[in-house]
Amino acid sequence: MQAMESSLMNDQTHQITLRFADGATHTVHSESGRSVLDVALQAGAPLIHQCHSGSCSSCIATLCAGDAATQPGATPSLLSSEYAAGQRLLCVTQANTDCVFELPYTSTAGQIAPVIANAFVNEVVRVASNVVRLTLELAEGDWLDFRPGQYLQLEVPGTGVVRSYSPSSIAADLPQLELLVRLLPGGAMSTWLQECARPDDVVKLHGPYGAFFLREEHRRAKHIFVAGGTGLAPVLSMIDGIRQWGGRKPQMLLNFGCATPDALFCLDELELRRQWLPTLETRITVDRGADGELLSGSPVSALREGDVTGPDTVAYLCGPQPMIDAATQRLIELGMSPEHIYSEQFVASH
Ligand SMILES: Cc1cc2nc3c(=O)[nH]c(=O)nc-3n(C[C@H](O)[C@H](O)[C@H](O)COP(=O)(O)OP(=O)(O)OC[C@H]3O[C@@H](n4cnc5c(N)ncnc54)[C@H](O)[C@@H]3O)c2cc1C
Ligand code: FES
Structure with missing residues (x-):
């Protein structure tokens, strides 16, 4: 078991213990008005995160002891039953007392830092009535890593909008990446894939993100x-x-x-x-x-x-x-x- 102490304490702070699935713990101290995620990341705790706004669920944890609540004005994408069962999205959660949180992943899982990379379109192939397979190849000199199950964000070229996709391939297949995309009527990515995407078009990727991965x-x-x-x-x-x-x-x-x-x-x-x-x-x-x-x-x-x-x-x-x-x-x-x-x-x- 490894334990780390971080962050300065003062009278208003509460001790937050983060317990990972491999038994490692990190102890940090809350700061008034700051989310558990922010103080933990600043202290070097390897927490998985992405949107910082309570919508992607990447930063989910279970409150096992103490009182921690959603920050005023935030709207986390948790069901009330999940909240009642102790689940919290740490990016929009503040500690009201000393707390213990359990993370559903090991302390090494969050160590793949998200990066930005460019990729070329190899192929867009219709594989079902409403699904295409998009094959990409990372640009020379660009690289990223991901765990099976994690997702990447793709910018839809020429639109400024970003969409999330979970590769169906694995990191060992890089520089090739395969995505399976459901086509939605009028969707930004769906329209680009059906009407505009051509071999050698460049797509900007960010990632990896997410806590849904093979354990x-x-x-x-x-x-x-x-x-x-x-x-x-x-x-x-x-x-x-x-x-x-x-x-x-x-x-x-x-x-x-x-x-x-x-x-x-x-x-x-x-x-x-x-x-x-x-x-x-x-x-x-x-x-x-x-x-x-x-x-x-x-x-x-x-x-x-x-x-x-x-x-x-x-x-x-x-x-x-x-x-x-x-x-x-x-x-x-x-x-x-x-x-x-x-x-x-x-x-x-x-
Ligand atoms: C973590 C994560 C991983 C994902 N991985 C994949 C993946 O591997 N493959 C995949 O096909 N999609 C995946 N998605 C969904 C994907 O990010 C897009 O939401 C989806 O492809 C629609 O994009 P679009 O630009 O074509 O449509 P948009 O412009 O986003 O939407 C067009 C219309 O469809 C509606 N809509 C959008 N998404 C959905 C939905 N999921 N269900 C019902 N209605 C919807 C919108 O409200 C809008 O009315 C993932 C989403 C997340 C959060
Ligand atoms: S980082 Fe997305 S919900 Fe917290």
Whole structure:
């Protein structure tokens, strides 16, 4: 266990203890009017963060002791049930007493610092009725790193707007990056991809960001992935990340679903991964029009008794919020520990 003392104390300060999943702790001292995230970052604590405004959920932590509340005027993107359960977004949280927070990642996870890089468009390929695969290549001399599941921000060329995407590829594939993008009517990125993007166009990237990434500390546990639509992207990256782990691979179950068969994509890639990784089972679902090996229903309805094989089973959920809520509830019914469930929702950009 490693402990670090930082920040000056004065009479108005409270002691904030940050406990990471690997047991490391950092102790910092609050300053009036400043968020827990700000004082912790200034003191060198390796906290994951991105928007600093309570909207991206990257800085989520659980309050285990003490009183810490949302700063006046801030509107964190937490459900009231999550807040009541102790979850806090540290960028908009202030400590009212001495506090202890638990972070859902190890003290080394936040050590990949976000950078800015340029990338060239290699290809934009339609892979389903409403999804394209965007392949990028980092410009000579530019580099970035990321963990499977983390996301990057892309500036839509010529518009000044920024959108978040989770690579479906892994860092070992760099300088190539692959993104799976759902096309939305009138969307800034969607329109650029369909009407303007050409090979060799330059896209500016920032990242990596996010606390949704493959946890190496659960290497031996059974892994359950539940993905809706392009929520498959970070899951593909995680499965490829597991493929790179040395030694015996864990049991894995992937439930992936879309509304209709024409909306499905990457089925060949999944089949390939099933051949590479005999411990991977896949269940592909559609809400309507199931035929052949497709299951009728959702990736959540395809979860079954016996899928959760022990208290250490770990789950990664990515898709629309209702799918994440339903999957979380179902997995807990099947015996999963809530603290082993990690999720990310692809919320719209503001
Ligand atoms: C952490 C994170 C990771 C993400 N990773 C991916 C990814 O890998 N692949 C991917 O396809 N998307 C991903 N997204 C969503 C992505 O950032 C954009 O929001 C999405 O691609 C729409 O961008 P756009 O510019 O085409 O549309 P916009 O100009 O943002 O929006 C067009 C219209 O669609 C609505 N809209 C936007 N996003 C959504 C949504 N998610 N659900 C419903 N309506 C919406 C808007 O309100 C607006 O009316 C991610 C989002 C986050 C926060
Ligand atoms: S950094 Fe985005 S919610 Fe806190």
